[in-house]
Amino acid sequence: MQTAHYTALEAKHASLDARIADEQGRPAPDxxxxxxxxxxxLRLKEEMSGG
Incomplete structure (x- = not known):
C-alpha cells in the first residue's frame, strides 16, 4: 500500500510539473x-521524502 501512495504522489508531482510548464509557456503567464x-x-515533494 505504501508504494501505491508514493506512486500516486509522483503522478501528482509530474502533473504539477506539466501545469507549471504550460503556464510558463503562455504569452502572459499568471x-x-x-x-x-x-x-x-514542494509540499508533495516533502511528503514523498517523508517530511
Missing part, C-alpha cells in the same frame, strides 16, 4: 498561479 503550483509541488 505568476500567482505559477507560485501556487510550485508551492503545491
Amino acid at each position: 505568476q500567482a498561479a505559477i507560485a501556487e503550483l510550485k508551492k503545491r509541488k
Whole structure:
C-alpha cells in the first residue's frame, strides 16, 4: 500500500510539473498561479521524502 501512495504522489508531482510548464509557456503567464503550483509541488515533494 505504501508504494501505491508514493506512486500516486509522483503522478501528482509530474502533473504539477506539466501545469507549471504550460503556464510558463503562455504569452502572459499568471505568476500567482505559477507560485501556487510550485508551492503545491514542494509540499508533495516533502511528503514523498517523508517530511
